[in-house]
Amino acid sequence: MNAILLGILALPILAAAALWAVPVAIADRLAALYGSVVSGVVLIGSLLLWPRGAWASYTTLQDRPLRAVTDVPWIPSLDVRFHVAVDSISMPLIVLTALLVFLCCLYSVRITPRIGRTRSLIALLLVIEAGVIGTFSAMDLVLFFVCFEIVLIPMWLVIDIWGDDHDPAGRRRAATTFVLMTVLGSALMLLGFLLVHRKAGTFDIVQLTNSPVLGGHGVALAAAILIAVGMAVKVPLWPLHIWLPDAHAKAPTVGSVLLAGVLLKLGTYGLIRILVPVLPDATVTIAPYLAGFSTVAIIAGSLACLAQTDVKRLIAYSSVGHMGFIGLGIATLSPAGLRGALFANIAHGIITGLLFFLAGAIKDRHDTSDLREIGRALYARLPRIAALLTFASLASLGLPGLAGFWGEMLVLLGAYNPADALPRATYLVFMVLAGLGTVLTAAYFLRLVRNLCQGDPADHLPAAFAVDLSRIELATWAPLIALTVLLGVWPGLLLHQWGNL
Amino acid sequence: MTLTWTDWQAIAVPLVLAVGAVVVLLVDGFWKSGSRELRHAVVTLLTSAAILFGLVFVWAQRGGFKPAFCRPAVEGPAECSLVFEPLTAGLWAVLLIGGLGVVGLSAYRLLAADVPIGEYHFLLLSALVGATVLAGARDLATMVIGLEVVSLPSFAMVALRRDRRGSEGALKAFLVSVLSTAVMLFGISYLYGVTGSLYLSTIANRLPGIDPDLRRVAFAAGLFVIVGFAFKIAAVPFHAWLPDTYVGAPVEVTAFLAVVSKSAGVAGLLVLVTAGVAADGSELRTVVAVLAAVTMTVGNLAALRQQEAVRLLAWSSIGQVGFLLAPLAVGDAQAVVGYLAAYVVVTLGAFGSVAVVQRHRPAGLLTDYRGMVRSEPGLAAALIFFLVVLAGLPPGLAGLFTKFAAFQAVIDAHLGWLAIVMAVNVMIGLAVYLRWVAELFRLPADDPFSVDIESPAVAMISLCAATAAVLSVLPSTMFALAT
Amino acid sequence: MPLIVPLLLAVVLFCIGVYGVLARRNAITMLMSFELMLNAVNLNLVAFDAWRLDGLATGQTLAVFVITLAAAEIGLGLAIVLLLFRGHGHVDADSARDLVEVDAVQQEKGAAT
């Protein structure tokens, strides 16, 4: 079992290196096919890691069965170990990552950014995949940090090189802001890890989970704040979200998909995996503030969406709101809230991935993502894509019966019933505000549909080149659509995994 | 009764290097019949042999403890002027590797044609002698001598091309250095006055017990000594000579300054701090910490807008020194030596790459590197790797873990404010290197750099890249150097 | 003679040296100022040695070393100054500004006009 995990960690890196090392220029499509095959293998591997049945038995957070454990010393003098493993929290995220990277590669077989250089793009996507899976499977704080950082430079390159080709200065600025803010955040997070190490004497997450750093003030509190800030940049939580709209809006389609679908999850995963179990008391101290900022993120993100005129920016801001829900769920520290956060992680990855694919498709067809320039009445011009956009919007606004609902519902339930140590009245206020946030979410998605899909087709003649849903797009998006519905009607599929978390 | 005793093994390496220096000078001076190429090859081989001997010796003796020039002390254990111990071994290894790298960089067909070969290698070896002595020195007099023996040959090397730029660079470095020596010696004289000894261990023993009235004097003296080293390693605000000198010198000499000369300074400061002159919790450590914070911030910020590759590396090396000073301020030798090791290897590689480009594009602007991922993929990949290691991000795990060790040392010493400054500087530093990396990736380039790279350069850069890669995968080797 | 007298003298000497280094443009004068500073050090060392009487005559030994050092430094320094003179035709330390950064020069030009 652990061979599979090591395999899916190493394979993308080796494959990327091999792709770069091939001296001859290979065709774009061949590179994309190669990437699809590699990421497909990784996807299969990650599915093989998925437990079959036996996981419902475990009971508490402290006693979570790890699978595929590899634990060897790496840098003894720094007390760093190479400790990877998966459990029910990380497994769905790993599969999500593998799936999205696979779909991105598949998508690139036919549709690539105008700038070309697909070979490097595919290689970078594979490196990102390895980094993200590594982060999700790391059981050592330092290894987590290293993997957390692996994705930075590739993602920076993806935005910087393949980004919006109309705005080179803008995409460069977006990429740099993204990478610099994230690096600052992760450096602060590292300080937090080191403080933990100073207190506990180990970087091992499993050990730290079993014997956490107690105490809600002093060093533990400082560590918790630093870790929370570092993760919050990645999540991103208001007011550290400022890099996100630009980065998403300027990134190429596959970049946006991975950024929103996978990279944002690193932050929330870190909060759940590290902050909550390792620093329980300090987390209780900062949780209300975390919840407060998350609520502000929900409201402010949704409000900002209402005033956006760019499709990709709008979807990017919607991520701020949705990640706010996840942050709120974590900050409740309750079973429902944590499960909601985990569920919303997956759901947001799927739905926002789909949304960014759609936005990319619309952008490719009109050579702009500005709502005013695209015009209205997509229902008439691109009926299938418009219908899918409506579907994805409904899913994203949390319509029950689709994947987006359960996460938000559980988060709100968690806020209604937060952990005993937390001030309940405050959380009730947060719950009500977050509830209003769902209405605002609905408002901006409906505004999007209204301004983009609906409208009098007579005013906007169909462009000559505008082809409706192509086969590769259908093939790429179908799994996301299917999962959106499947998780919507059968939330137990994931909830059950987490058992009595 | 013995007055002094010496374990000759402790000074074998400096001795061999010194002998090698003389031999190189003689060979070059009296063997006029050979062609320039042949002489260059022989000189390079001789120099390499001397340095390699040093490396092998250090490897063989790495665990031992060998004192030299010792005498019984009035109180406590014997006082020694030069000691070979694991820390020394680590520092020597770093210095010698750096020296070897510079020799490799100056191999045939790489060194600028107007630099005299014999003198160059003689000066290089002499400086190495000084550097090794400095790293092993345990009394202030030896330290001063060592420091001067590092410094004076390097100024000569800067001016070795005998042109306007070289002489100006040398003058600046020289003037600043002499001032620093004077300040340092002034400090040493007071330190001697206060404690009555020049032996570091004795000074460390006596400092806590001195007359409270003299405490301020002792502090000022220690400050002056540290400032002397700060000049040497170009810590802000004693850094201003560095960019000018780096630009004025031939690239190989710049590499030497950045690698050997700077490492020697750090080694001296490390010895000074760890040997107890700046004891744990003393104000002097705060001085070093302040220096670290200011140095990394100013260095990185100033590097942010540079247009020339060498100047960018110059400023960024100031920033790197800031990071080196951080664990030094808390006396964590392991982190310092580890950091130094990664820094030396990567800086060599970076300067090597720059040297290749600069030979064909003398302007040395960052824009000259545009589009290199396509026109020169191998060199570009190596350069990107070096820069990423300097920035401390994956895949440059060597840089990441050395920075990590620095953070750990600082955090464990409860210097929270310094850690925050370091975190901010990680960000600024990344911004510095990413500008360069972005140029490398930018396509399409009007006039991409593409040449047949000289084989010594290929070998050198590959070697550096391979070493950095090994250090990235097995970072423990770096930290094993000083234990 | 109290210890303070040579020490004060040394401080004065050192300060004169610093002043000379900072205020004089001629590189030769600067070198001479450095000599003054080093001599201040020597005076200190000898004075402290006489005060301490530690049996090894450490201070005096170091003073001898410093004198040697000074000689070496001046030797090298004069060589560099000579080279400077050959290249620039003068020995003004603050006029050798070939290596200045482009921005700084531009700014200075802007200020001049």
Place this chain on the structure above:
Amino acid sequence: MIATAWRVTGVGFSLLVVLTAGLLYGTDPAQTSFMNSPVGDLTIGFGVRTDDLTVLLLAVVGVIATCVQVYSLGYLHQRPASYHALVTLFTAAMVTVVIADSLFLLLIGWEVMGACSYLLIGHYWERRDARSGAVKAFLMTRLADVGFLFGIFVLGVGAGTFRISELDPAQISPGVLTTGTLLLLVGVVGKSAQVPLQTWLPDAMPGPSPVSALIHAATMVAAGVFLIARLYDVFSASDTIMTVLAIVASVTMLFSALCAMAAVEVKRVLAWSTVSQLAIMFSGLSLGTADGRHAALFHLVTHAAFKGLLFLCAGVLLHQVGSAAFVVLRRYTRRGRLRKALPVTFATMTVGLAALAGVPGFAGFFSKDTVVEAAWHHARDGSVVGWIVLVSVCVTVVLTAFYCMRLWLWVFFRSPALAGALGAFEDDDPMADLEEPDTSKLRDAPWIMLAPLVLLAVASIGLGYADGVQLNWVLALVTTVLALLGALPAYSLWSRGADPRPVVLEREFGVDTAYHGLFVVPVRWFARLAVGGDQDVIGAYVRAAGRAGTLASQGFRRLQTGNVQTYLTAAVVGVVALAVVAGVISS
């Protein structure tokens, strides 16, 4: 091809619902749960149940949906595939609500209905009013649904279960019970368009008429009534909530009846009448007695029949004439064409209006009387709620009779006083100065549309007797007189050719404008504030950091003057500064 498939699926599915209702009729109540997941000490999962209420609603939903699907075959030619698919989904969602035993399953159906109604109201997305009506419908119900969700939390956490069959009011503390049901009521109010969330329903009229029929008759708005009936034990356990419900219902029924009196479009009149009739059902429920619940459900069933009928009739008008606005219809009517050209529509619509107005003998009469009777019994027992309900229902009977009469007369009959004059409605419509329409081509709708009309017309009469006639003759007489009281003024006004519409009624009490000013405008303002805040505050800090870095970099380069003596001076100053700083930090 796809359209045909969806047509067949739609009709087939609705017939299946009817069939299921038939099969389930008479079976014992049962419930089962599945796909449960533990979340802390709660269980999130699904459950279904069957009982009398389920069967009743299934039958209603099935019949109405069948009628609508069949009717739509003739009615709708634009984008039929998505239309039939969505109607089917809509029906399925209502079925989900009806059979749900888990509050979450119920919520899924509840909100999917909202989404479907949004998509169906916006079916003609080329039209501005359809777009905004759809958005409004979804947002208002969504806002209410947030309350509903919180209500589920309160009740579910309070009772420790989210299964409806396990909710036991006795085990829930009174405070939790009141809070929870109050929050649920918010959702119900939104879904059923009661005051103060009533404005979306009239604006939802631009959707296709069969959809309106479906929304108003059997799904969506009826879901609110169904929910309270389903959770009747829980709701009736709290007197507070019953009083609140009664007040809301009374205000709503009067409010919307008044609005209906001034509406000048057939579908809008019908929409307001729906709101009013739903309020009557709620008032029956608010009595808190078994009689009241029974009366409400009875009215729900009859209302489903005649309101479905009326909307389908309005659809025929739209389909054949092209508009359901009074002003357009009057153009035909004053030539006496409309009644003669559309005889079946006229006849069935007359039946529907009669049932709505409570003309004796029609279904609406009987069901309304059961509500009145239940209220009377309750009021006689000394209940304030009973009195409130009784009085407001009686007043509503008067108003209902008025607007039904008004509609009937103005649409189908020439005004004796001002024959041929557009008079009363002219100023409302920009189309008023159009040429006279060509009335000769006006025909009644195809049989496939008329068949459901006839079926529902029969139901609108026959359902009144389904429950057995148990009239309290005195009350029946009173309500008949009240209805007459309402109808007479309408007749007299019509005969004089006058249609006075008070401004306050025509503007529907200005609620829409107020909401716009109170909510929409501030939200837009806040949105701009949020964007501005991001750009000019948070973004400014980031930009300023970048700018500061650049400036500092520039500054350090300026300091690099190339003058070695500057360097030396800086160094000497640095030594002093360092000493000072170190002293400060250490001390």
